[in-house]
Amino acid sequence: MANTETDEPCNGFWADTARIRTGYLADVPRHLLVMKLSEEVGEVAEAYIGMTGGNPRKGIHATATDVLDELADVILAAAVPMVDLAGGPDEARRHLADRLGIVAARGTTATNSWHGSFIAPHVLLRHDDGKVLMLRRHNTGYRDGWLCPPAGRIEPGEDVLTAAIREAHEETSVILAHDDAVFCHVMHRTEASLPGPCHAISDYWFTFDRWQGEPRAAEPDKASEALWIDPETPPADLIPHCAQALAAIARGEAFSVHGWTADS
CATH class of the missing domain: 3.90.79.10 (Nucleoside Triphosphate Pyrophosphohydrolase)
Known part of the structure; x- marks a missing residue:
């Protein structure tokens, strides 16, 4: 039988996310957590521009690690309200797994798939x-x-x-x-x-x-x-x-x- 903890791509990710929600983010309303995503996405773009020198005035002032950090922050910023909306860390993990399966199946030509005109x-x-x-x-x-x-x-x-x-x-x-x-x-x-x-x-x-x-x-x-x-x-x-x-x-x-x- 699979161990859901050791099989998790990031061991304990959802449990840690739930602790963050009930810890220092406990008093933050859910709608603000959702809105926080837009800020984090903007920081990804800013870091990528800095890595590629897209702003001639600033030149190259960020690294791939900076972009990866910001991308990770986007994932975390999304995960926290997901725990709220899904009803807990286990439910959020299952929802993400289901969604990953749907997205991964896009564009496939499996013989048991139905395709319509x-x-x-x-x-x-x-x-x-x-x-x-x-x-x-x-x-x-x-x-x-x-x-x-x-x-x-x-x-x-x-x-x-x-x-x-x-x-x-x-x-x-x-x-x-x-x-x-x-x-x-x-x-x-x-x-x-x-x-x-x-x-x-x-x-x-x-x-x-x-x-x-x-x-x-x-x-x-x-x-x-x-x-x-x-x-x-x-x-x-x-x-x-x-x-x-x-x-x-x-x-x-x-x-x-x-x-x-x-x-x-």
Whole structure:
């Protein structure tokens, strides 16, 4: 059975921290102990500047040992209120161990880990003549000048359809009803620039034949114009994965992938 004292990286660290709290820091309010951290972090920066000569007026006036001392003080300054908040030295030690495990696991590719794709709702507003509404991206940092349908991200507490209706309203000013939504496609696509360990997004496409209001580019800082296109003969400046999705929808295909292989 492991000995928690001898296994501690710094033997007796948490017990000593608890004694410091109940000793000369006994009368210091907890909120001041937490605020003390900002002072200690500043002293780390000051020592590092002194070690590297970052201030030309002072030159090099500190050593690596000085920086290490200040870093240690940050750890100690954090440990004291941790004992308070956790409920004691043993609880603080366990919390730090749990947190270390979480942080150490970041970026790993363990076979038993779960990694998810982000979800992006897409909306096709469709006229009686079959044309669908597209927006010309502007000042977004991604495919500016290209066309795409109203689309976006899911906010906390939203399902994908609710998010689609909200995004369509924000981007085109129209009001949509849940009952008018027709699910038509999902595309699982990847690109190196996409976030997360999978670098992937699942695009959910919904078609609406009815809406309230006149569709327009309601966010001029993100879209320069709104225009209707024929989905069967899309313009060359339609974002490629959107063009692929429209073609799949026209064929009645509910699912496609993009970017995973050279021909997808």
